[in-house]
Amino acid sequence: MLVLVWKRADLRESSRLVTFLSAERGRFTALAKGAHRGNSATLGKLDFLNRCEITLSGRGFPLLSRIALVHEPRALRSPPRFLWAMHFAELFDAALLPDHPDRELFELALGTFTLVERSEPRRLPVVAAAVELRLLRALGLLPEFGVCSACGDALSAAQPAFTARREAGLLCERHRGEGALTVALPVRAWLPRLVAAKGRELPALELGPALGPILALAGRWVEAGLERRLQYRALALANQDADFPSTDASAGMRR
Numbered sequence: 001m002l003v004l005v006w007k008r009a010d011l012r013e014s015s016r017l018v019t020f021l022s023a024e025r026g027r028f029t030a031l032a033k034g035a036h037r038g039n040s041a042t043l044g045k046l047d048f049l050n051r052c053e054i055t056l057s058g059r060g061f062p063l064l065s066r067i068a069l070v071h072e073p074r075a076l077r078s079p080p081r082f083l084w085a086m087h088f089a090e091l092f093d094a095a096l097l098p099d100h101p102d103r104e105l106f107e108l109a110l111g112t113f114t115l116v117e118r119s120e121p122r123r124l125p126v127v128a129a130a131v132e133l134r135l136l137r138a139l140g141l142l143p144e145f146g147v148c149s150a151c152g153d154a155l156s157a158a159q160p161a162f163t164a165r166r167e168a169g170l171l172c173e174r175h176r177g178e179g180a181l182t183v184a185l186p187v188r189a190w191l192p193r194l195v196a197a198k199g200r201e202l203p204a205l206e207l208g209p210a211l212g213p214i215l216a217l218a219g220r221w222v223e224a225g226l227e228r229r230l231q232y233r234a235l236a237l238a239n240q241d242a243d244f245p246s247t248d249a250s251a252g253m254r255r
């Protein structure tokens with residue numbers, strides 16, 4: 001079974017509890033006996049975000065009986081990539097339920113960490129916005145882009161839409177409410193493109209001035225959908241190269 005190594009905790013003197021992500025089991029924990037020993041077969045394999053092939057045994061709590069390293073993502077150790085990897089880890093940790101298989105989310109996670117490893121770091125904000133929208137879609141929480149999420153009326157193709165501060169969804173002028181942010185037409189036009197583009201195309205997408213507003217919108221929507229504050233997102237954005245247009249991602253959204 002292909003897994004991503006997620007977390008580990010020491011247990012007694014020589015064993016570890018290791019949490020993995022997989023398509024077949026979702027997020028799950030297994031016992032690695034003897035993992036602390038110098039001659040352990042797990043040595044160097046149970047590191048965060050390593051890709052491994054594992055075999056489990058045991059009737060009750062799963063025991064790790066065999067492990068082979070498939071890929072070690074060394075590039076993720078550099079600071080800008082590491083912060084993005086931490087952000088995505090936080091995101092997928094919230095999205096994947098324990099012992100609940102979800103192949104779509106698992107494959108999104110694999111593709112995402114590959115992009116974090118291989119893309120130029122300054123392209124990672126685009127990847128982040130797209131992954132956040134796709135994660136919402138995989139969870140059935142992505143709002144429709146063409147209609148007001150309050151009244152269901154079609155949104156005008158000529159007028160900007162709005163988004164509330166703490167709810168995912170686009171709103172019409174009538175339902176914008178207090179403190180809503182404007183979603184300009186070019187920004188709205190990017191939403192379906194970010195969801196539909198192939199993963200490998202994402203780093204090359206040039207959003208120009210739409211990037212800041214898209215990041216603000218995706219960040220709000222994903223925090224609303226997952227019902228949690230994401231700790232690493234702002235850090236990762238603040239750590240971008242100086243030529244990144246704006247870390248105040250909401251700047252372009254106000255009228």
Ligand SMILES: [Zn+2]
Pocket residue numbers: 148149150151152153171172173174175
């Ligand atoms: Zn409405």
